[in-house]
Amino acid sequence: MQRRTFLSLPALGLAYGLTLPAANAETSSTKLVIADQSELVRNLLEASGERDKLNLELPNFAGGPAIYEAIRAGALDIAYVGDTPPIQARAAGTLLPIIASFTRERAQYILTSRPGLVINKLAELKGKKLSYVEGSGRQVYLIEALNRTGLSLADVDLVRLRVADLPDAIRSGAVDVAVLQEPHVTRLTKQVGASPVLDPEERHILPSTSYFYARPDVLADPAKAASIGQFLAAFTRAATWSNAHQAQWGQDYYVTFQRISQDDTKAILASQSPYVLQTSTEAIAHHQKLIDILYQAGAIKERFDARQSFVDTYDKIITASR
Structure with a gap:
């Protein structure tokens, strides 16, 4: 695979509030390649009926470090990751803008x-x-x-x-x-x-927070940016659907896909709190807390400003879809 030149943090200059190409969630059909983990995104979209509306590839990965290498190689457009990978990417000199956040009050x-x-x-x-x-x-x-x-x-x-x-x-x-x-x-x-x-x-200890982050050159592509808006609207609706249809979601994901028993699935679902889809503004404070924890532990050498990790391009889409 040919490796692309990847924009470093100083060269990119992205910051919270920057206006990227408008996302037209109604008309875009450009294909996206999105990193998945535990096939959660795929199953959530399929169970909720949102998958057929999208033009996606959803390769599955085991953890943020492997995803980071793939996105650096240009093999991915956006990625579903946990709360730490965007911070570690910044610590390595690469700003991968967070475009959406979703969280549960109780830890995953x-x-x-x-x-x-x-x-x-x-x-x-x-x-x-x-x-x-x-x-x-x-x-x-x-x-x-x-x-x-x-x-x-x-x-x-x-x-x-x-x-x-x-x-x-x-x-x-x-x-x-x-x-x-x-x-x-x-x-x-x-x-x-x-x-x-x-x-x-x-x-x-901490809430369960996950992000979608993107390659900057993907956000700068009007067709890709529009498709991202379409995807985030669908994902937000799918997560909202899972909150309202917990039993069906548990049957589809844990029983059918993960091969977990009915009783154990009920216990897992009972231990979870609902998904909360957040705008960039809503997500900044917790992200700063995570940065501070890592910095104080010596895991990163610089205390970053969390506001520079986010773009608000898709906030209106998320707000309208949740």
Whole structure:
């Protein structure tokens, strides 16, 4: 694959409030390539009936670092990522503008311990072998979990892994605790006796925040920009649909696609709070908090201004569709 010259942060000069080419969500049909994770975007669009209205490719990835490399290579137009990848991209000198945010009040990540180890309090993480996935949303989640009990990264044994390796690392006992998501937590609990950290504070570490970010040259292309508007309108409607049709969404995604039992699916759904689709203005404060957490932990060398990570081009579309 031919690598494209990628715009660095100084060359790009994007900032919050910059007006990009207008997005015409009604007429655009230009194809987009969008990075997916756990095939969530694909399933959400299909279950809600929004998929047929769009011209998309949705390659699936395991984690933000792999997506970052693909978008740097010009293989992707936009990407669904966790809350940390846009920050790590900026730390590497590349500004990938955030075009949309969606969040749940309760965390999607769950600190999960290996079979034979029960963690009752976050303070018991001290000295343990913890999975560490730099550039993934799991990174900031783990740092903040340690912050909550007065610990730091220096107080634990970090084991650097890829996202795809986390379930096996818990299954085999290669790490004591990993930051996992459903359905892996439920599967490992059932299969090998892994267990979530029991401290009630763990469920309140950080909300579950995800972003769509874009290649700047894609945003500068009027046809692509219009298609992005069409996609974000559809995704916003799909997420809103899933809030109102939780049982059907659970059947389609967890039971049919993920092969989770009906009872376990009900438990997963009960643990989740509704999707909230945010405009850029609404998302800035939390993004700044994430930047500050990483900076104070020494994970990034510069404290960025969160406002420069966003563009408000699609705020009206998101507001109208949610």
